[in-house]
Amino acid sequence: MRVVVMALLVAPAVAGCARPATPASIRKDDVVGEWASPEGGLFRFAADGTFGVSDLRGEALLSNLGGRRLGGSGTWRIGPAPLDGQSRPDTVRLQLDLADGSGRWGGGLNAEVDRPTPVLFFFLGDPDSGVRYEFTRVPAAVSSQGTRPSARSHAPVRAIPSARSTAGR
Helix, strand or coil, rough: CHHHHHHHHHHHHHHHHHHCCCCCCHHHHHHHHEECCCCEEEEEECCCCCEEEEEEEEEHHHHHHHCCCCEEEEEEEEEECCCCCCCCCCCCCCCCEEEECCCCEEEEEEEECCCCCCEEEEEEECCHHCCEEEEEEEEHHHCCCCHHHHHHHHCEEECCCHHHHHHCC
């Protein structure tokens, strides 16, 4: 009898902890194309799941790569990291082979596509700090002409309060 009572008390608590997976609001078509950052960096995402990147700030990948500019190519897909239950579903998962032959990096770009100017971004350092390295879509007309906006002519990286950093205030 005691086991049945415990099961009845524990089951609702455990069931309340399990949340259904939130579907991604980002679609493949939202990502395909060129994305540039005012701080330098250009991604070219192809519909076949491949991408190239150039002039990427090294600290976006690893803190010890700060000060370096990186490039390379790899594959991409949409979805959370398979081993990270905390990852957002609106993530562009990347497998990047660095052009200098120094290795492979796997991680993700966060995506916010349901706003007036969609962005892809990395958090720099602690996500709670809100410092983001953002990329916006390069207009198709600019992209097809083989030119892009000046990467360093815009505003610097800015701190944007994240949901975590404003929670509980």
